[in-house]
Each structure stands twice: as structure tokens, then as C-alpha cells.
Amino acid sequence: SFPASVFNSYITANEEYIFQKLLQMVKVVINPFVMLPVLLMGYKSIGMVVVTTILNITVEIANTVFCFKKLKIKFSFHQFDLALMKEMAMFSSYIFLNMIIDQINWSIDKFILGRFRGTVAVAIYGLAAQLNSYYLSLSTAISNVFIPRVNRMVATKNDNIELTNLFTRVGRIQFVLLSLICSGFIFFGQPFISMWAGKNYKEAYPIALLLIIPVTIPLIQNLGIEIQKAKNMHRFRSWLYFFIAIGNLLISIPLARVYGGVGAAAGTALSLLIGNGLIMNWYYHNKVGLDMRYFWKEISKFAKAFLLPIAVGIVMYLSIDLNRITAFLICGVIYVTVFFVSMWFFGMNQYEKDLIGRPLSRVARKVLVSKR
Known part of the structure; x- marks a missing residue:
């Protein structure tokens, strides 16, 4: 390969x-x-x-x-550029280091639980970690599409205003998708885990929430990683992740010994909020050149669009037995529908509406033409 x-x-x-x-x-x-x-x-x-x-x-x-x-x-197998090779090796080494540290960081909690709590705690945490991995993959599927454009923009103009606009546009799209999954999991996650894995795994619900909610911040900023790489400014992130992993280890050990899987996940959540939430946003704004105040201002415009879905979700959670598969599916469809309707009218801008509306209108026109 x-x-x-x-x-x-x-x-x-x-x-x-x-x-x-x-x-x-x-x-x-x-x-x-x-x-x-x-x-x-x-x-x-x-x-x-x-x-x-x-x-x-x-x-x-x-x-x-x-x-x-x-x-x-x-x-071309001639005129070997040794200087370029050295630069590529240095560039790639930090990416490789970051990948290794990232894998270690997400595995620390399982190691700690295995040492202090036993295999049952590891199995429950593993289920929550699996849900978190699905959540992670949704975000990267969107940001990966824009990697060539980011590199081209940095190579030709390196205009921080244009990069901020692209970073924000992609972040808003990711936020809509991830907030649907995250908010839906808050209301439907517990019955989902019970139906999927059994009632013995009910503790996986708070663990998954502690992993999913804080990791949303770096996930909606995934494109920033590619901007760092394009500007050759990703060394800081590699070293930061190294210290995040150490901090996660030091925080999670005492918490895991007392609170089990929930404590280990809480330690990871705290390290993510400090490292990815505070420090990385400072770095993006002050060193990389992205306007993070503008980014979070645009993200905050979705706030009013959450009022209706949250109200509907609370009513369903308190008044309906979601452990029945039929009720679970019907309420899930209703929640997704209410979420997107609310986002369409109270959250999305015209660019985001066009991303959805134009393909649907093209499909509708083709269907009408075929019927004629």
C-alpha cells in the first residue's frame, strides 16, 4: 500500500x-x-x-x-533535490509524531482502567470510545475535501482573510452536522446504547458524552490543521499534543481510581478543553493568522436555532419511553426533521442553504423531466 x-x-x-x-x-x-x-x-x-x-x-x-x-x-528519477528531501523529512516527522501521540492519547484511558479497574471497565469504555471514533470520522470526511484548496491558497496568496473565511465556512458546515449527532446523542444515546449493547453497558453513555462534547471544538476546526501544515507551522501542535497526553495521564489516573471510566473520560475531556479549546485557539489567532473572534461569532449565530430542537428533545426524553424500538425510531426521525427545519430558518446562511437546495432542485428537475 x-x-x-x-x-x-x-x-x-x-x-x-x-x-x-x-x-x-x-x-x-x-x-x-x-x-x-x-x-x-x-x-x-x-x-x-x-x-x-x-x-x-x-x-x-x-x-x-x-x-x-x-x-x-x-x-522524474533524476536531479535528486537533497535540500527538498531534508525539508520533507522534517515536515513529515512532526506529522508522524503527532499521529503517534494522538493514538497514545486516545489509548491512555483504557490502559489506566485496565490497571486500576479491570477488564469490565475497559470493555465499557471501549464501547464509548468506538462511538467517539465514529464521531471523529464524520468531521474529517468534510475537511479532507478542502486540503488541496488550502494548500493552493497558501502557495499563491497566503491571504489570512480568505483563509479565515474558508476556515469559518467549513467549520459552520461541520458544526451543523456534528451538533445534530451530539445533541441527538444527548437525548437518544442512553436508549440507543441499551438496545445496541445491552443494559450492562449503560455507563458508556456518560463516558461517550464526556468524550464527544469537548472534542467537538477541535473537530469543527479540522481545516486549521491543514492550514498549519500548508504554512509549515504544525510543530507547535505536535508538541502541544505531547503535553496534552502527559496532562491527560496525570489527571486521569486519580480520577479513574475513584470514579472509574467516567473519571478517566473526565480527565480526557479536561485536557481537550484546555489544550484544543484554549491553547490551540490562541495559537490560531495570534500565530497562524486566523481570526478566531470572527470564527466563534459566526458559530454563535446558530444559538437561536437550537432552542426548538432542544425543547422537542426534552419533551420526548421526559414523556416518551425511548427504549421501545418503534418509539425510538419515530422520535429520532421527528428530532432530525425539527433540527434541520430550525437550522434552515434560524441558523443557516444563504451559502449553506444553496449547498443543500441546489442539488435537491437539480434532482427534482430531472425527476419532472423524466415523468414528461
Whole structure:
């Protein structure tokens, strides 16, 4: 996969997202249809590995062919630029360091709980951490699309006003999506966990909330990470995450010993709020050049749009037994509908409405034309 990552990155740099995402979607759809017969034939784990390997190789070959045929990629194996290589190595080393520290930071609580509370606490925390990982992936799916544009803007103009505007536009879109998930989980998370994993895992609900709510701040600012990288200013973040991990460890140990998984999650939440919430926002504003006062002012404009969904959510939570699957699904659909209606009329600006309205209007026109 390492050599093939060159072609995948080249496709991303050329913003060929339709081909890229379509290929991944086909892979996901085909996977169970191939995997199931292999397992039924008795090949077990070896068969699963072989199927996964074949599918991955097929995708990488498709990416390679697309790069050569459509994008006309070319390689140069002469005139090796040693200075550029050194700069790339230094640039990449901090990204690698940040990835390692990030993995350690999200695993600290499980290690602490395993040491002081046992396997049951680790299992419950693991369920909450899994929900948190799904939450994390939703945000990166949006911000990753804008990576080439950010690098192009920094390379050509490096205009902090334009970067702030893009940073804020993307952050608002991410906030709408993540606030739906987060607020929905507040009202429906407890019955969801009970139906999904069983009543023995009910403690995963407060743990998941303690992880999800504070991590929303860095998630709606994900594009800022790419702006830092484009400006080669990401060293500070790597070192900050190192100290966040140490702080998380020192805070979570006494809390986990007394309060278990909830205490460990509270330690992580506190370290996230201080590190990602306060320090990183200071760095964005004073060093990177992004106007964070403008960013949070634009985010705060959604406040009145939350009044109706919160009121509806409270009424449902207090008056309806959401542990019944039918009631859970109906109330969930109602909440999502109320949330988007409220956001449309009281929160979204014209740019955000056009992102939703224009594709829907095109689909509606095509349907009307086909009926004629």
C-alpha cells in the first residue's frame, strides 16, 4: 500500500473526489458479497485476509491506471533535490509524531482502567470510545475535501482573510452536522446504547458524552490543521499534543481510581478543553493568522436555532419511553426533521442553504423531466 499511496494522494491533489469515493464505495459494497462465500467454504481468517488483500490491490491498480490514463502523472528519477528531501523529512516527522501521540492519547484511558479497574471497565469504555471514533470520522470526511484548496491558497496568496473565511465556512458546515449527532446523542444515546449493547453497558453513555462534547471544538476546526501544515507551522501542535497526553495521564489516573471510566473520560475531556479549546485557539489567532473572534461569532449565530430542537428533545426524553424500538425510531426521525427545519430558518446562511437546495432542485428537475 505504501507505493500506491503516491497515486491516491495525486488523485486527491487533483480533486478527483467522485472517482475516489465511488471506488471506495464499490469496494465496501463488494466486500461482504465476496467475504461471506469464502467464510462459508471454511477458509476462516486466512480467507478474509486474502479477500481483503485482493480488493485492496484491485483498488490500488485502478488508482494507478486512473493517474496514468486520465491525470497523465509523470515521474522524474533524476536531479535528486537533497535540500527538498531534508525539508520533507522534517515536515513529515512532526506529522508522524503527532499521529503517534494522538493514538497514545486516545489509548491512555483504557490502559489506566485496565490497571486500576479491570477488564469490565475497559470493555465499557471501549464501547464509548468506538462511538467517539465514529464521531471523529464524520468531521474529517468534510475537511479532507478542502486540503488541496488550502494548500493552493497558501502557495499563491497566503491571504489570512480568505483563509479565515474558508476556515469559518467549513467549520459552520461541520458544526451543523456534528451538533445534530451530539445533541441527538444527548437525548437518544442512553436508549440507543441499551438496545445496541445491552443494559450492562449503560455507563458508556456518560463516558461517550464526556468524550464527544469537548472534542467537538477541535473537530469543527479540522481545516486549521491543514492550514498549519500548508504554512509549515504544525510543530507547535505536535508538541502541544505531547503535553496534552502527559496532562491527560496525570489527571486521569486519580480520577479513574475513584470514579472509574467516567473519571478517566473526565480527565480526557479536561485536557481537550484546555489544550484544543484554549491553547490551540490562541495559537490560531495570534500565530497562524486566523481570526478566531470572527470564527466563534459566526458559530454563535446558530444559538437561536437550537432552542426548538432542544425543547422537542426534552419533551420526548421526559414523556416518551425511548427504549421501545418503534418509539425510538419515530422520535429520532421527528428530532432530525425539527433540527434541520430550525437550522434552515434560524441558523443557516444563504451559502449553506444553496449547498443543500441546489442539488435537491437539480434532482427534482430531472425527476419532472423524466415523468414528461
